[in-house]
Amino acid sequence: MTFDHFKINLLQPNESAAFFNLIDNNRSRLEDFFAGTVSKTLTLDDTINYCVEIQQRIQNKSYLPYIITDTITNTFVGIVDVKNIDLNVPKAELGYFIDSNYSRKGITSKAVELVLDDIIETYQFKKILCRIGSKNTSSIHVALKNGFELEGTIRKDYRTTKGEIVDLNYYGRVF
Template identity: 70%
Template structure:
């Protein structure tokens, strides 16, 4: 999938260095809302192992990490992941982040639209959801632009890297 000068594709085993660099360059701003990913990618060696493990999850259809690549520099600049998949409904959760240098340019919104259309067409999900802390104004703006509606707030639902347990707003979209 492409738009403007960006490509969206599933994480590949040879993306581990670029993936580590993306995490490392944005670690501080990601650690509260992507605690698991940040924790598992503290070193390049850990990222190599992580990317190999992710390939198994892609094959098992339990996780789909779509990388956003800037085609001008061939650099991975962001991620939209499809996680917490429940094939019984079928439904899944979306998460996303982008390198700080590319924020507020509409890239995640455009990439999100493409990923949503793709996974609805390929996997026939009936519901998608997004979770966001009320402090994460940028993510909430993207979630709303993508057509999700607030379904409610789950209190004390997520533990950040720093150990804080926070409330999360749940947003859903039905297909």
């Protein structure tokens, strides 16, 4: 998948260093809501091991991490990940983030649109869910722009790595 000067593809086994750099450059922004990824990528060696685990999860169709790459700089700039996949329904949860240097440029919204098109066609999902911190206006904007609707707010639903318990908005889109 491509648009402008960006490409989107599943994380490849040989991309551990680039993945580590993306997470490490955005660690402070990601630690609360991408806590699992952040904790498994503390060092390059940790990231290499985590990427091996990810490849198995891709094979099992239990996790699909789509990487956004700037083709001019050949740098990873974001991710749209598909997780909590339930092929019996079929449904999944979508998460996403963009490097701070690329935020507020519409890149995440376009990447989410393209990934949604791909996973709906490939996996025939009937529902996609996004769980977003109620104060994360940028992520909420991306969800709404991509046709998600607020299904509700679950109060005190998530503990951040700083220990704060926050409300999460649940956004859904049915196909």
